[in-house]
Amino acid sequence: MGQSSGKIALVTGAGSGIGRAAAWALLDAGYSVVFNGRRRARLEDAASTRDPDGMRSMVFDTDVSDPGGVAAMFAAVRERFGRLDLLFNNAGGAALGSSIDEVSYEDWMRVVNANLTGTFLCTKYAFALMRAQDPQGGRIINNGSISAQVPRPHSAPYTATKHGVAGLTKSTALDGRPYNIACCELDIGNAATDMTRQMAVGMLQADGSTRAEPRMSVDEVARAVVFMDSLPLDTNIPSLTIMATLMPFIGRG
Template identity: 60%
Template sequence: MPNNTTSPSAAPDHAAAADPARAATVAVVTGAGSGIGRAVALELAAAGWSVALAGRRAEALRETAELAPDGADLLTVPTDVTRPEEVDALFAAVRDRFGRLGLLFNNAGAFGPPGPLEDLSYDAWRSVVDVNLNGAFLCAQAAFRLMKEQEPRGGRIINNGSISAHVPRPHSVAYTATKHAITGLTKSLSLDGRPYDIACGQIDIGNAATEMTGRMRTGILQANGQTAVEPVMDAADVARTVLHMAQLPLAANVQFATVMATTMPYIGRG
């Protein structure tokens, strides 16, 4: 069974801190209770990484942990990424348990209610911005601080962008605006991280088969006003790409990667 705990006060893993090769393979995955986050967490665990599973739903995190390979080294920390105090507690728990951090997969996100821009409430707009942008910033900031201070210093941050970081869907103003902002966050983190051996890249994902993309398999609004079913790909294909990005030495970085269902309407969207 996986070695997992929900206690933020778990004892430090001094063996990991003393072994740089092992310590480098410590990851935090946000939004780990479902979808892309779950797939990436399981892929990292299968590759031998120690993984902190973060997300709002404790039960969903436990379900992810139960799917991990026997012997996986997991820490489950229920976390609302929109709350600074909970983000601080997450990274403190990682520091206390593992001694350092090698990777943040900044993945937690929300699409928000689809509909005409003029009908979008401010509360709905703010909710998407809080999760997708403010949450990503808070987690990146906490990871950056830890990676900068640890010895040896450095690490990697991978932000989950989206195809919507490039082009919008109809009725997606909040999601699209935040995903464009994630690209700016990625670039700033890359620049500001250079002196401290902190690399930052972004993976832009199109139509992975998750709960969020369920509408695509039944029919979703297109730019021409029609509704069409869109192809999807296995979330495991995304997870393998994240693992590749994560395993690179810090001297190399995948700045931006796009992984998508081959025939989805992206090239030529609109």
């Protein structure tokens, strides 16, 4: 896999889990990386672990569902780096475990804001920057989840937003054609993070049983992100599924 030749990347939710692993892999591949998240201390720790002198990393703590914060973040990227080559929309949240009639409005809006509104806002400002820069163009990778294809029981907010991300990905890819902006989706199944810890204990299945599910290393997801952006901008992978081989997905239900 080739090096980035000094590309600039922004990763949301980069303080832990998939986002941190992807940001580290991009740094290792030669990118300069903007670490975004809500907890500054976590971001600073993640950035300094791979880039102790701070020459190729930048930390910007803001909630991706905050329009003013997102606008300020992309303005800061433009000021420091002058361009953006890759956005990995990774930040998000879940509200699992409730039948749709038991989902509160507050939980619904929390997941919608994190997963869908946040992806939209970051895409909006990244697209504008990529469209205006010289040379024009870039790539946007959205964390879609396999729930964009097949839902789990009791996952209405998460599943609905991930289906929304799939639609946003396709629409962005179409809008980006005249400006050399490629947009794609990475559907991830059972990466080993804090959010998926319960999977190793037991998850409700479509047949009503509860079973533990295999998970995979976040490093494999990070490798997929680097690979997807290693392609020239005239080549795109509209969607790619990466999952723990033995998880109950193919044949789910």
